[in-house]
Amino acid sequence: MKEAVKCEGLSKTFKRKEKVVALDNVSFTIPKNEVFGIVGPNGSGKSTLIRILSTLLIPDNGYAQIFGHDVVREYSKVRPLINRVSVDAAFFKGISAWENLRYAGRLYGLGSKETKQKTLDILGQLGFDEKRYYEPLENLSRGMQQKIAIARAFFTAPMLLLLDEPTTGLDPRSKMEVQEFVHRAMDSNGLTIVLTTHDMKEAESLCDRVAIIIKGRFVALEKPSTLLKKSGKSNLEEVFIDITGKEWKEIEYES
Amino acid sequence: MNLKAQAYGSIAFIERNFALIKRYIGWEVVFLTYNIVNALAIGLIGARMGKDMVLYLVVGAMVWGFLSILFHEISESIAWERWEGTIEYTFMAPINRFTHLIGNCLHAVTYGVIRSTLILVLVVLFFGISLKGANLPALVIILIVSGLSFVGLGLIAAVLPLLSTEKGAYATHIFEAVLLLVSGVYYEIEVLPVWIRPLSYISPATYTLRAMRAALLQGTGLGELLPTIVLLLVTGSILIPLGIIVFRQAEFYAKKTGKLKRSG
Numbered sequence: 001m002k003e004a005v006k007c008e009g010l011s012k013t014f015k016r017k018e019k020v021v022a023l024d025n026v027s028f029t030i031p032k033n034e035v036f037g038i039v040g041p042n043g044s045g046k047s048t049l050i051r052i053l054s055t056l057l058i059p060d061n062g063y064a065q066i067f068g069h070d071v072v073r074e075y076s077k078v079r080p081l082i083n084r085v086s087v088d089a090a091f092f093k094g095i096s097a098w099e100n101l102r103y104a105g106r107l108y109g110l111g112s113k114e115t116k117q118k119t120l121d122i123l124g125q126l127g128f129d130e131k132r133y134y135e136p137l138e139n140l141s142r143g144m145q146q147k148i149a150i151a152r153a154f155f156t157a158p159m160l161l162l163l164d165e166p167t168t169g170l171d172p173r174s175k176m177e178v179q180e181f182v183h184r185a186m187d188s189n190g191l192t193i194v195l196t197t198h199d200m201k202e203a204e205s206l207c208d209r210v211a212i213i214i215k216g217r218f219v220a221l222e223k224p225s226t227l228l229k230k231s232g233k234s235n236l237e238e239v240f241i242d243i244t245g246k247e248w249k250e251i252e253y254e255s
Numbered sequence: 256m257n258l259k260a261q262a263y264g265s266i267a268f269i270e271r272n273f274a275l276i277k278r279y280i281g282w283e284v285v286f287l288t289y290n291i292v293n294a295l296a297i298g299l300i301g302a303r304m305g306k307d308m309v310l311y312l313v314v315g316a317m318v319w320g321f322l323s324i325l326f327h328e329i330s331e332s333i334a335w336e337r338w339e340g341t342i343e344y345t346f347m348a349p350i351n352r353f354t355h356l357i358g359n360c361l362h363a364v365t366y367g368v369i370r371s372t373l374i375l376v377l378v379v380l381f382f383g384i385s386l387k388g389a390n391l392p393a394l395v396i397i398l399i400v401s402g403l404s405f406v407g408l409g410l411i412a413a414v415l416p417l418l419s420t421e422k423g424a425y426a427t428h429i430f431e432a433v434l435l436l437v438s439g440v441y442y443e444i445e446v447l448p449v450w451i452r453p454l455s456y457i458s459p460a461t462y463t464l465r466a467m468r469a470a471l472l473q474g475t476g477l478g479e480l481l482p483t484i485v486l487l488l489v490t491g492s493i494l495i496p497l498g499i500i501v502f503r504q505a506e507f508y509a510k511k512t513g514k515l516k517r518s519g
């Protein structure tokens with residue numbers, strides 16, 4: 001079997017009032033079954049990369065393959081294999097979790113029974129109260145909505161999961177529940193995960209390898225333990241300062 | 256996914272759109288009431304001029320209502336997805352754009368036919384008009400066939416909210432307003448200034464209205480209406496694929512320039 005993900009020279013510039021270089025010549029491969037972390041400050045290009053892998057954005061240069069299929073030319077082969085969670089839980093807010101998930105399921109060829117059973121199972125593991133499954137989503141807290149987003153991504157049984165800051169902005173408890181769920185899912189057969197995060201500790205505990213991205217470039221790509229060993233630091237946050245010469249927070253303010 | 260799965264997938268959109276209608280049922284009642292009252296009010300303009308004038312005007316209100324529904328349901332199903340940000344999830348799902356759009360269109364046509372029929376029935380009851388001489392089957396056939404062309408136009412219009420949520424909505428309304436003016440909804444197109452009339456001749460609504468009036472007022476038979484039916488079928492079978500092609504082009508452009516994104 002081919003690598004789960006292979007990117008070569010990916011670049012993307014957005015042309016608005018000013019040109020923004022969101023991704024600048026990024027190359028990497030992810031073997032099957034790996035949890036691949038991407039950490040970087042706001043605006044460093046994490047979501048842009050995730051969107052390219054999701055077939056939602058076409059790169060200017062370079063290519064990306066998912067299980068050997070090009071994301072631009074062979075998107076119809078890529079789509080059944082992937083799913084995604086983004087920071088903002090995008091749903092039809094007026095209707096219930098159930099109605100949203102039933103819709104999502106049908107897009108992946110799943111019937112309503114199967115959808116209900118699978119999503120309730122996942123939501124149960126995430127500590128989601130089943131009663132609220134039938135309530136309009138706009139009544140639910142951000143944490144609950146994000147759990148539904150997690151269920152939406154996992155229940156279609158993708159081979160590659162793209163988790164784009166799944167825990168950003170969550171209350172500590174929801175955050176922990178989501179992290180624990182991801183941790184358990186990691187062991188399931190054949191699942192490969194790309195996880196972007198703000199949270200160095202999350203990257204350290206969940207990821208097999210971590211890429212540090214700044215201004216659209218990968219400035220480091222190692223196992224967390226290797227990163228720590230090489231730099232002689234005790235946590236990734238310090239490694240980050242070491243590489244960039246800047247405080248994590250400083251970079252955030254700049255962007 | 257195979258053909259069966261794709262057909263199955265189009266159910267997703269019908270089901271979802273009806274779930275949204277159910278959720279905002281209050282608005283549904285408001286719009287329906289408004290449509291009915293509007294049709295009655297327009298019919299009443301012709302009350303002194305006899306039953307034929309009433310029917311003439313009511314057909315206008317009905318066809319206009321039908322066209323607006325198709326148009327809006329289709330382009331709003333895209334606009335709505337953009338507001339909610341779900342468009343990215345729909346677009347990355349393993350479903351053909353054809354399935355996606357046809358699902359939305361099927362919903363719009365079903366919904367439009369139900370509403371238009373309801374309005375016609377209520378108007379007929381309100382005015383106590385006898386439809387004895389009318390050719391009702393022809394009426395329904397023309398309504399459905401015209402739906403194909405309106406769906407095609409709706410698909411082309413749906414490109415606008417895909418590229419820009421807000422400006423897209425403006426443009427859709429203006430497009431619709433032009434159709435209202437040129438298609439002879441409440442008058443014969445001959446009363447329009449000559450320079451506008453070429454637009455009347457290319458609007459499928461013009462032919463729909465003529466044929467429906469003939470079927471309802473003169474009881475014209477299907478044989479005589481056949482040329483119009485064929486014309487509408489041909490227009491529809493050009494406009495729908497064209498709409499899908501244009502939509503896919505716009506999708507490509509949006510993915511190239513990053514226009515799909517809402518935030519995050």
Ligand SMILES: Nc1ncnc2c1ncn2[C@@H]1O[C@H](COP(=O)(O)OP(=O)(O)O)[C@@H](O)[C@H]1O
Pocket residue numbers: 014016020021022040041042043044045046047048049512513514515516519
């Ligand atoms: N669709 C888009 N249109 C215009 N600019 C964008 C778009 N997506 C991202 N950007 C810009 O590209 C840069 C990288 O953004 P993003 O990939 O979202 O970063 P991150 O997810 O790391 O916060 C930012 O400057 C952002 O404003």
Ligand SMILES: [Mg+2]
Pocket residue numbers: 046047048164165519
């Ligand atoms: Mg982001």
